[in-house]
Amino acid sequence: PQPNVNVKLVIDWLDKYSDQTSLAVLGTVIPMLEVALDGALVKFIVDEIDDPVCQEVFKRINSDESRHLAVDFQVIELLGHAKMRKIIVETVGAWMNPSLIIGTLRYIPLLNKMRDNIVAMGVDEERLYTAMRRFKKVGERSEFPKRLPMYRFISWHSGVVINRAHPYHKFADALVRATARYPKRMLRPQPTWSKELTYEPVA
Secondary structure, eight states, rough: OOHHHHHHHHHHHHHHHHGOOOOHHHHHHHHHHHHHHHIIIIHHHHHHHHOOOHHHHHHHHHHHHHHHHHHHHHHHHHHTTTHHHHHHHHHHHHTTSHHHHHHHHHHHHHHHHHHHHHHHHOOOHHHHHHHHHHHHHHHHSSSGGGGOOOHHHHHHHHHHHOOOOOOOOHHHHHHHHHTTTOOGGGOOOOGGGGGGGGGGGOO
């Protein structure tokens, strides 16, 4: 199936700006999305679908995702070893780039829409929140990730997302409604690289 408009907007942003975006930004945002997907959706499928083939497939997917996350958090820790002056300069430089503001405004409704979609599938909302808490819990096993302002921001944001009483959700849900009305003709075509993805082993 075609991805929804929020996924398309984020993929479009990554396609256009990821090469010029700080590793500290991508290295914290991507693990958060992977934690949410792996901890909520994959676990739900494994728990709810009683099919031996499905169980075996997702067992392998889960193992693969676990390796991804281990590498992700290792990257975050390595970034946290940098001198504080370098970390501050890179963080300020990143936020002075308008593309990061655009990316943030696309990322915010993506998380809330992802929550809505997961709940609509019958997944307990608490599964997603437990997964997002895991991001902070795993990251804070070491002191170095906490030296990264982007890691602190993403951790704070995940805490706000799981607090349904927070006023933030009025803004985020408004962005979800706004992006739902985003003109499809203004969406860029599917990236050519994505058409090369296949279930066939190519390595």
